[in-house]
Amino acid sequence: DVKVTQSSRYLVKRTGEKVFLECVQDMDHENMFWYRQDPGLGLRLIYFSYDVKMKEKGDIPEGYSVSREKKERFSLILESASTNQTSMYLCASSTGTGGNQPQHFGDGTRLSIL
Amino acid sequence: AQKVTQAQTEISVVEKEDVTLDCVYETRDTTYYLFWYKQPPSGELVFLIRRNSFDEQNEISGRYSWNFQKSTSSFNFTITASQVVDSAVYFCALSSFGAAGNKLTFGGGTRVLVKP
Numbered sequence: 001d002v003k004v005t006q007s008s009r010y011l012v013k014r015t016g017e018k019v020f021l022e023c024v025q026d027m028d029h030e031n032m033f034w035y036r037q038d039p040g041l042g043l044r045l046i047y048f049s050y051d052v053k054m055k056e057k058g059d060i061p062e063g064y065s066v067s068r069e070k071k072e073r074f075s076l077i078l079e080s081a082s083t084n085q086t087s088m089y090l091c092a093s094s095t096g097t098g099g100n101q102p103q104h105f106g107d108g109t110r111l112s113i114l
Numbered sequence: 115a116q117k118v119t120q121a122q123t124e125i126s127v128v129e130k131e132d133v134t135l136d137c138v139y140e141t142r143d144t145t146y147y148l149f150w151y152k153q154p155p156s157g158e159l160v161f162l163i164r165r166n167s168f169d170e171q172n173e174i175s176g177r178y179s180w181n182f183q184k185s186t187s188s189f190n191f192t193i194t195a196s197q198v199v200d201s202a203v204y205f206c207a208l209s210s211f212g213a214a215g216n217k218l219t220f221g222g223g224t225r226v227l228v229k230p
Contacts, residue, residue: 009157031216040123042205042222043159058217090159094216099209100147100166101216105159 004106019078023091032074120221137206149207
């Protein structure tokens with residue numbers, strides 16, 4: 001089974017801090033994704049990566065950056081955390097390029113910015 | 115642009131009732147894929163099913179069934195004889211053939227509450 005591991009289930013940070021969310025997958029997947037999930041808005045794509053050192057903006061990239069130095073690891077960075085970034089963050093991975101492969105998700109990180 | 119709409123935000127049923135979740139999508143692509151995911155209270159999204167745009171055959175898996183109709187751009191999901199363990203948020207999602215990195219567009223989700 002595919003395992004996607006997010007470093008923290010719950011995280012509390014302060015406004016203005018630089019925040020790192022880490023995600024590791026163990027199935028050699030090419031593609032990795034970061035979403036945020038807010039009530040009534042579903043999942044919104046922040047960034048994704050289809051290869052090491054490659055990244056593409058999703059629908060809501062403002063205020064975030066990402067890093068993919070190794071194939072198995074994809075980091076989400078909040079450069080200067082703000083209260084409107086309080087949310088559930090979900091990492092996912094998938095294989096292939098045909099659009100037909102399901103994404104596999106981690107357990108999520110519930111981030112609170114005070 | 116692609117769009118997925120799940121008009122029902124929350125459905126509450128009593129155990130053993132059937133429940134149908136609606137999903138309507140918009141895309142200009144001729145080849146695309148539709149997915150359903152389940153998110154239980156624990157938080158992890160679990161993949162349930164994938165459908166190709168060129169395969170309109172309905173599918174049944176145990177108590178779950180899916181009705182795909184291209185003519186109405188819908189991909190509805192029915193849980194038969196619901197159980198308390200079916201309580202979760204269900205998401206419908208859409209991907210296009212060749213989409214960079216297999217990007218998915220998600221609907222807003224439908225919360226299902228099954229009462230004993």
